[in-house]
Amino acid sequence: MNLVDLLFLVFATLSVGGGLLMVFSRHPVSAALFMIVSLVGVAALFVLLEAFFLAILQVLVYAGAVMVLFLFIIMLLDVGPQGGKASRVKILSAIVGLILVGSLFCLMLQIGQGTEVDGSTEPFDWPELTEDATANGNNLTFSPSAKSFGFGLLAKYMLPLQVSGFLLLAAMVGVIILSKKTPHQPDQEES
Amino acid sequence: METITPQHFLILASLLFAIGFLGVIIRRNILIVLMSLELMLNGINVALVAFSRAGANLDGSIFVFFIMTVAASEVAVGLALLVALYKKRKSIFSEDLNLLGN
Numbered sequence: 636m637n638l639v640d641l642l643f644l645v646f647a648t649l650s651v652g653g654g655l656l657m658v659f660s661r662h663p664v665s666a667a668l669f670m671i672v673s674l675v676g677v678a679a680l681f682v683l684l685e686a687f688f689l690a691i692l693q694v695l696v697y698a699g700a701v702m703v704l705f706l707f708i709i710m711l712l713d714v715g716p717q718g719g720k721a722s723r724v725k726i727l728s729a730i731v732g733l734i735l736v737g738s739l740f741c742l743m744l745q746i747g748q749g750t751e752v753d754g755s756t757e758p759f760d761w762p763e764l765t766e767d768a769t770a771n772g773n774n775l776t777f778s779p780s781a782k783s784f785g786f787g788l789l790a791k792y793m794l795p796l797q798v799s800g801f802l803l804l805a806a807m808v809g810v811i812i813l814s815k816k817t818p819h820q821p822d823q824e825e826s
Numbered sequence: 827m828e829t830i831t832p833q834h835f836l837i838l839a840s841l842l843f844a845i846g847f848l849g850v851i852i853r854r855n856i857l858i859v860l861m862s863l864e865l866m867l868n869g870i871n872v873a874l875v876a877f878s879r880a881g882a883n884l885d886g887s888i889f890v891f892f893i894m895t896v897a898a899s900e901v902a903v904g905l906a907l908l909v910a911l912y913k914k915r916k917s918i919f920s921e922d923l924n925l926l927g928n
Binding site for chain 1: 829830831832834835837838840841842843844845846847848849851852853855857858860861862864865868871872875876878879880881882883884885887888890891892894895896897898899900901902903905906907908909910912918
């Protein structure tokens with residue numbers, strides 16, 4: 636049990652526990668705060684996997700922007716805790732959901748069982764990190780530096796980058812149109 | 827990184843995905859359903875980065891970047907739809923959304 640194992644356990648518990656508490660919390664604000672805990676745990680796992688750029692991006696985009704947007708909408712709509720009446724439908728849906736999720740998780744474990752990553756039973760050793768991702772041509776190798784990440788984005792994945800930028804623009808225009816206050820006009824041809 | 831294998835990360839990723847799926851199924855508050863969708867996408871991201879690191883290939887990490895972009899725009903559009911819905915129905919619980927027309 637070395638330090639990295641301990642850190643993995645701590646952050647895995649943080650992310651899974653935050654997720655569970657998020658799903659089962661009554662108040663939406665506390666759900667959002669538990670979600671932030673879970674996202675920061677996932678960011679720490681990215682650091683353990685030596686994907687530093689993605690970890691920073693996770694904290695900035697998810698824990699920073701997306702969850703602040705969630706909290707903003709929760710406060711804008713002013714929704715309180717969900718009603719506590721335990722109806723029969725609610726209990727039934729909880730049981731069915733638990734069975735479904737349990738079987739899904741068991742299925743995923745079954746698929747993962749016994750399939751070693753490189754077909755051997757020897758202890759897995761992680762590949763060495765390279766400083767320059769472009770060492771062998773167009774096959775980018777994993778490297779923690781942001782420079783190689785930027786090279787991959789701007790050289791090999793130029794078209795997807797442009798498409799995702801256009802997607803963000805389309806989302807922005809769509810959100811503006813959706814939330815624009817339209818002047819109320821009686822439509823004669825409908826009614 | 828001696829004793830942790832990619833399988834540990836994959837088990838964690840499937841756990842995160844399963845918890846998010848549970849939230850999507852059993853919760854009726856649409857805000858929390860959207861958050862659970864984010865949790866499912868995070869599970870996928872963990873699996874992708876673990877594979878990318880174990881296979882020494884940067885493509886998986888770059889794909890995570892695109893997943894984050896799509897998730898951010900999805901959340902923005904989803905929350906705008908939710909606000910529009912709240913203006914019309916005064917409720918964000920999915921059991922109240924049972925009418926197609928007026």
